[in-house]
Amino acid sequence: MNIALRQLKVFVTVAQELTITAAAEKLFLSKPAVSMALSELEKQLGHKLFDRNNNRLLINDQGRRLLPLADELLARSQDIEQLFCQEGPVTGKLKIGSSDTVGNQVTPFLLRDFRAESGHTDQSLFISNTAQICQMLTEFELDVGLVEGKVHLKELHAIPWLGDEMVVACHPAHPLAQSPSLTLADLEHSHWILREPGSGTREYFLSRLSPRLEHWHQAFELNNTEAIINCAAAGLGITCLSRRAVSHAVKDQRLVILDLPLDMQRQYWLLYHREKYQSPLLKLFLAFCQRWPDKVSDPVIT
Template sequence: MTTHISLKQLNVFNSITQHKTLTLAAEKLFLSKAAVSMALAELEKQLGHPLFDRVNNRLILNQEGKILLPLADELLSRADYINDLFEQDQALNGQLKLGSSNTIGNHISPYLLSDFREQQQHFSQSLYISNSTIICQKLLDFELDLALIEGENHHSDLISIPFSHDEMCIISSKNHPLTKLKKIKTSDLENTEWLLRELGSGSRECFINTLAPELKRWHLSFELNTTEALINSVSAGLGLGCLSKLAAKYAIEAGRVSLLKTPIEMPRTFYLVIHKNKYRSPLIKSFMLFCEKWQQ
């Protein structure tokens, strides 16, 4: 049977995978809900397979849909590239959808993107910042082209390439008893209260994998989803904090918190992450190469 799949149908399919309902997909595409529903029904009819499981008015991608998603993403990316190629007079075309985990997004990505724009004269990028788990899920759903995250991803469909590094540190309030010790031993950190980022963050994962195994007893005092809230809570004396030196730098220099020097080293690697089936356009290839050379 000959099929005639249109870019409009693939665009509708792609939007539904991201927004999970016909209503939200229609709003995003500036189409009626009926038009979106018809486009999806026609696509599924032509392919001879449903692409979503219908669960409580939500559309959840099924196995056939997961097979189509990277192919649809590639075709739509190529179509966008063709359009931009003839509309713009520049070497790199298209929009780069970049994701960053919080520390990188706040302290590295702005400077990296600034340098990339200056070098390549490409100015169409978007940046989404969240914790590593959410960023990786958006890569799996093809909502992002590339991501820069702290810590390793644990999904077989994502490829991780080291591009920079960082070190974690321990901070306390200015009047914490540990600040009076000339030399802090690991045992001094026993039975302490800790302020940590939320589950899914690279900072939390580093603490659990590196520092927590060295402590027999510790207690989670607060779980916070922003670095600034964590620093302020440490400053207020609610517990010790474990976070990136990059993120703590200005608070330490301003005297808001104290850096505790311990014998425990907590280095970590920053990774450039991409879906293994993601179509690597000239823009994506250029940015990947730029990231690999940037730290050097």
């Protein structure tokens, strides 16, 4: 058996893209070349790696067994290629995924400090909701994830990371902002501006706040935190967001934070695939992330 790295690259890309057409575009190859490489690999292994469903290829159990090993071999080959191409103790590209709040409010400062300490500058950052980041980690499209939503996937190792505080915020002229002393009962029948399903921020609201309310109404569902802030600032409803996310709008007096008798602490999480090959670069970054909170008092303003 003589499996080529080219075949493994095609296999991993098809597993991530789900169609021959998309994989061919990403690899800058023709569709026949991609189909041939995948067929050759399956013939050599004696197993089909995908179930065919119309034009989509869905990875099967055999393919899932191969995926972490193929990812590791490709990562090790990249380490070899870059071994003498970059000065400094670590080489390679680091693919980081962050959920919206973490990615916008925290990760840029984490990367600033990591670059300053390690000298490594070849990183990519993908920002989406927690569900999307987890999906990309399970498919080995990302090396590490930094999210605010609780994760229950057995494939992923989740390490508690930074602490966070959620707040309820609204326009300064909103009736709730005029009350000197609020209770949960005052939030009944409110119109809420919320994140989309799959967001850690939405999951927090649905699991921790909405069960305490008998009547609430979703006014808007948006997939962008800044859009939610602007809608709340326009008086279209109230929202539940991270204190980090709304701090600039509060400073500009576009929003106020309601003083509620609630403990609204939550946890950020550091994620990586349990079977992901940990290159020297990935090990260095994971270790840096875990000790970074001890170095900063507030990563938003430091």
